[in-house]
Amino acid sequence: MSKETALVVGATGAVGRKLVPLIASSRHCQKVIILHRRSTPFAKLAKVEERVIDFGQLPALAAGAVDAVFCCIGTTQKQAGSTAAFQRVDRDIPITLAAWAAEHQAGTFVTISSLGADARSGSVYLRTKGEMEDGVADAKLRSVYILRPSLLKGERSEFRLAEHVGNWALAIVGPLMVGALRRYRAVPTETVAKAMLACGQRSEPGLHIVESDAIQDLGS
Secondary structure (H helix, E strand, O other): OOOEEEEEEOOOOOOHHHHHHHHHOOOOEEEEEEEEOOOOHHHHOOOEEEEEOOOOOOOOOOOOOOOEEEEOOOOOHHHHOOHHHHHHHHHHHHHHHHHHHHHOOOOEEEEEOOOOOOOOOOOHHHHHHHHHHHHHHOOOOOEEEEEEOOOEEOOOOOOOHHHHHHHHHHHHHHHHOOHHHHHHOOEEHHHHHHHHHHHHHHOOOEEEEEEHHHHHHHOO
């Protein structure tokens, strides 16, 4: 980005709340638009413009009004209440947002997926992430970055038992995970946020899949 306007969805999530201040403080950005279902504390930050919306009806913008879109939205089946509700958030909203970004001529789209995402996976979670990736790629944006972090390490607004146990185990074996195993290390949410910002600033043409070890390098 170079004195551009960024748009963030999922600003209050584990990664989003790290990302918004980073973008707002960047000398490359002149404005940050947050789309959210309710007001957030970020509305008070300089450069931030908040729009409270229904994600079923994304707002109309003048073509070219947004340069880079960052999608940090995500939930769990337990939090969402059902598989269908989980997929509406983790698959359908990013795909709809990517199509909307293409329609409004956004140059770059950066989103979070998961290590192991695969539309043919037997895991509902990984299959949903893989389907999301395919849908985002089909939007035909000029530049797309899909980040695939391993387990996220950082504060959550809700307790996730599996993630907590996984992070505890990885904290013990993480230092031993080198070479090809490095991608399985837990990744701090701030590292993912920094990597997202770096991708938005690179804005290279094409589809870029950023695996977990590359995220650690970009966000270090």
